Amino acid sequence: TAEPTFAAVDLGASSGRVVLGRLAGGRLETREVHRFANGPVPLPDGLHWDALGLFREVLAGLRRAGRPVSVGVDSWAVDYGLLDASGSLLGEPFHYRDARTDTVAESFVDTFGAAELFSRNGVQFLPFNTIFQLAASKGAALEVAETLLLIPDLIGYWLTGQVGAELTNASTTGLLDARDHEWSPELARAAGVDPALLPALRGPGEVVGELLPPVVAETGLTGTSVVAVGSHDTASAVVGVPARTPNFAYVCTGTWSLAGLELPAPVLTEEARRANFTNELGVDGTVRFLRNITGLWLLQECLRTWGLTSDDLPSLLAGAARAEPLRAVVDAEDTRFLAPGDMPARIAQACRDTGQPVPATRAAMVRCILESLALAHRRALREAAELSGRDVDVVHLVGGGARNELLCQFTADALGIPVVAGPVEATATGNLLVQARSAGLAGDLAELREIAARSHPPTRYAPRTSTAPWDRALRNLPG
Numbered sequence: 001t002a003e004p005t006f007a008a009v010d011l012g013a014s015s016g017r018v019v020l021g022r023l024a025g026g027r028l029e030t031r032e033v034h035r036f037a038n039g040p041v042p043l044p045d046g047l048h049w050d051a052l053g054l055f056r057e058v059l060a061g062l063r064r065a066g067r068p069v070s071v072g073v074d075s076w077a078v079d080y081g082l083l084d085a086s087g088s089l090l091g092e093p094f095h096y097r098d099a100r101t102d103t104v105a106e107s108f109v110d111t112f113g114a115a116e117l118f119s120r121n122g123v124q125f126l127p128f129n130t131i132f133q134l135a136a137s138k139g140a141a142l143e144v145a146e147t148l149l150l151i152p153d154l155i156g157y158w159l160t161g162q163v164g165a166e167l168t169n170a171s172t173t174g175l176l177d178a179r180d181h182e183w184s185p186e187l188a189r190a191a192g193v194d195p196a197l198l199p200a201l202r203g204p205g206e207v208v209g210e211l212l213p214p215v216v217a218e219t220g221l222t223g224t225s226v227v228a229v230g231s232h233d234t235a236s237a238v239v240g241v242p243a244r245t246p247n248f249a250y251v252c253t254g255t256w257s258l259a260g261l262e263l264p265a266p267v268l269t270e271e272a273r274r275a276n277f278t279n280e281l282g283v284d285g286t287v288r289f290l291r292n293i294t295g296l297w298l299l300q301e302c303l304r305t306w307g308l309t310s311d312d313l314p315s316l317l318a319g320a321a322r323a324e325p326l327r328a329v330v331d332a333e334d335t336r337f338l339a340p341g342d343m344p345a346r347i348a349q350a351c352r353d354t355g356q357p358v359p360a361t362r363a364a365m366v367r368c369i370l371e372s373l374a375l376a377h378r379r380a381l382r383e384a385a386e387l388s389g390r391d392v393d394v395v396h397l398v399g400g401g402a403r404n405e406l407l408c409q410f411t412a413d414a415l416g417i418p419v420v421a422g423p424v425e426a427t428a429t430g431n432l433l434v435q436a437r438s439a440g441l442a443g444d445l446a447e448l449r450e451i452a453a454r455s456h457p458p459t460r461y462a463p464r465t466s467t468a469p470w471d472r473a474l475r476n477l478p479g
């Protein structure tokens with residue numbers, strides 16, 4: 001048919017995909033045309049991303065994309081590539097799980113002042129924030145670098161030759177001023193870099209540029225432009241939340257769980273800082289007031305340690321469903337779970353440290369992980385509501401975890417309010433909807449969400465139990 005199509009490139013920390021979408025009858029029809037694995041690559045100088053490999057997969061996906069009007073790129077946040085004066089990439093980008101920021105981040109905060117930093121950038125303390133990665137950089141690359149490009153902007157540059165910094169992702173760096181939404185030269189200098197390294201900002205919906213001739217030759221696409229979307233995957237995922245009422249909270253699940261609220265303005269109070277909340281920018285001037293929770297990374301790393309794959313998940317989850325409830329829980333925000341490694345051993349140690357029984361079987365371990373995530377979702381969402389003075393009557397759980405029935409049910413049970421699950425591909429959905437709007441086919445955020453709701457009828461999980469056992473379990477967690 002004649003409806004225009006759009007292509008979303010969505011790069012997650014464990015997998016990437018290219019998804020086509022078009023609006024038909026007020027619904028977004030989507031089709032995944034390419035999916036590929038992603039993950040950290042250990043090199044002698046630390047953990048990296050295979051950025052060139054990712055770009056090759058992007059091209060392979062676009063080759064199967066038909067004739068899209070535009071392409072939008074989103075990915076995980078904070079990581080970047082450096083370009084020299086001729087536009088060459090100076091080394092493979094570091095992975096945010098690399099250990100080089102471990103001590104630097106804390107000493108940076110001590111010197112600068114935690115309260116001072118938060119009052120300027122409004123960002124949660126995570127050791128891998130771009131500002132700390134830059135402060136931790138050694139090597140010659142930074143000395144000759146002319147331009148820093150966040151991952152989606154790097155892919156955008158390779159597609160079009162145009163440089164820029166998309167706003168939602170820029171807001172995760174810790175280098176953006178939380179009030180005027182401009183780069184902060186003082187923060188850049190504090191991180192030891194020339195503010196000129198940071199390219200001009202651009203907002204979701206703006207045209208990035210046209211495909212370069214080698215890209216056209218490789219993909220066969222002519223007349224396709226690249227459009228900036230909410231290039232932080234979480235920004236796109238929140239656009240794709242099928243909320244129909246204002247008092248909603250969300251949990252964007254995947255490698256991470258991002259649990260919080262959409263607000264019209266940042267919460268920059270001392271209480272919000274102490275509770276380690278972040279104020280990331282969303283599409284249309286919204287603020288994502290949320291906390292990062294380690295997420296399904298806990299499960300992914302267990303599978304890897306056990307030599308299993310996602311094919312083994314259904315039987316593990318069936319076992320977890322039969323395991324004893326709330327025998328042991330861990331703090332899913334503990335930074336000890338950040339680096340790749342033997343996750344079952346770390347979880348066992350965390351249980352010992354808090355005087356709880358160590359999960360004795362794999363099924364018990366999986367149950368412990370899912371209940372710990374549910375508890376962390378509850379804690380973050382209740383605090384978000386309190387700190388912002390918002391009521392929450394429904395939680396939208398989107399992303400990969402939406403197909404995990406136990407995770408959805410436990411989250412509803414722990415919070416005592418309904419969880420509405422889906423879409424699984426909320427990020428690609430939000431990416432595509434912003435492109436469709438840029439082409440003049442949709443209106444405000446509420447309308448985009450209405451389209452999302454019509455397109456992917458979500459599954460509702462009502463709380464089954466009282467929250468009392470969860471209240472008790474919470475006492476086993478530090479803090």
Ligand code: LFR
Binds near residue numbers: 076079234254292
């Ligand atoms: C989720 C996410 C989070 C960000 C983390 C690291 O994929 O983008 O929002 O804090 O990855 O970049």
